[in-house]
Amino acid sequence: MRVIYGLDNVPDESTDRAVAIGVFDGVHWGHKSIFSHLLQEANNFGLQSLTFTFEKNPAELLAPTRAPYYISTLSQRIELIQSTGVDSVVIADFTPHLAHISREDFLSQVLIDKLRTKRLVVGANFRFGRNREGDIRYLSEVAPDLGIGITVVPAVVIDGGPVSSTRIRAHLLRGDVEIAAKLLGHRFALRGTVVMGNQIGRSIGFPTANVKGEPRQLIPGRGVYAVETTIDKTPYMGVCNIGTRPTFDGEGITVEVHIDGFQGDIYGRQLDVVFCRRLRDELKFSSRDSLVSQIREDLQRANKSCRW
Numbered sequence: 001m002r003v004i005y006g007l008d009n010v011p012d013e014s015t016d017r018a019v020a021i022g023v024f025d026g027v028h029w030g031h032k033s034i035f036s037h038l039l040q041e042a043n044n045f046g047l048q049s050l051t052f053t054f055e056k057n058p059a060e061l062l063a064p065t066r067a068p069y070y071i072s073t074l075s076q077r078i079e080l081i082q083s084t085g086v087d088s089v090v091i092a093d094f095t096p097h098l099a100h101i102s103r104e105d106f107l108s109q110v111l112i113d114k115l116r117t118k119r120l121v122v123g124a125n126f127r128f129g130r131n132r133e134g135d136i137r138y139l140s141e142v143a144p145d146l147g148i149g150i151t152v153v154p155a156v157v158i159d160g161g162p163v164s165s166t167r168i169r170a171h172l173l174r175g176d177v178e179i180a181a182k183l184l185g186h187r188f189a190l191r192g193t194v195v196m197g198n199q200i201g202r203s204i205g206f207p208t209a210n211v212k213g214e215p216r217q218l219i220p221g222r223g224v225y226a227v228e229t230t231i232d233k234t235p236y237m238g239v240c241n242i243g244t245r246p247t248f249d250g251e252g253i254t255v256e257v258h259i260d261g262f263q264g265d266i267y268g269r270q271l272d273v274v275f276c277r278r279l280r281d282e283l284k285f286s287s288r289d290s291l292v293s294q295i296r297e298d299l300q301r302a303n304k305s306c307r308w
Helices: 029-045 074-082 096-100 103-114 136-146 165-173 177-184 288-305
Strands: 002-005 017-021 048-054 088-092 117-123 149-153 189-195 209-213 223-231 234-243 254-259 270-280
Touching: 017 029, 029 048, 029 117, 029 149, 048 074, 074 088, 074 189, 103 117, 103 136, 117 136, 136 149, 165 177, 177 270, 209 270, 223 254, 223 288, 234 270, 234 288, 254 270, 270 288
Parallel strands: 002 088, 017 048, 017 117, 048 088, 117 149
Antiparallel strands: 189 209, 189 270, 209 254, 223 234, 223 270, 234 254
């Protein structure tokens, strides 16, 4: 898959395209349905398939106090989109110019002039242009005269409700990682960098990797989780604590992962922490011995929860 950063870097070539537009945070079942239709349209009409997305959620510019946290980092989004088989992805900055462009100019300047769009594939709630003035009804009225065919993909419904990034975020913040995985179509993974901690885990025989995510990256609700990760192509099971380490009077939310069976140094390395199941609440223990006993029990339960 070709990754293109910025609209100005889209090659000026005589290639007509089928295009899907969206933020696609999490790349959940609803998004995957859009990509499936995109590939079908591209195949049916002999077009290249292209996804047009934004580096940051437009809400960060339009309504920064209400902008959501991210389910997936940009690099994760790119990898997940690539796994669908799309030919190209354009990652644009949502600039003030894009925020104020009229719906007419968005169609002519972006979809037609820049992307050479012949088929447009979007979700039912798709909006575009200044003040979100462009919608499906408007597209249906003007697109045929512009030589663009429109495919509107209905929402995917699971457990009686439409799959959405908002719904998935709510489950993750409650610690419902298994439900989130069902809606995503894959397990939620927190991608971050391993940073130096206070070595408390090592002092009790269970060294932990302290994982620091990117700014505005969503962290699941406080608790203890069964997780898995891969280091140098070797999969490992582990236990992740998200919270304040109350047994040791900790402050501030941390993400600490004990990787069962791993002994190496991974400071400064990127780590994907894949969440399998929430095991329990974060607890304050009366002694280190009782904490160690609980960690051993957590590891036994985690082994049954994560399967590669």
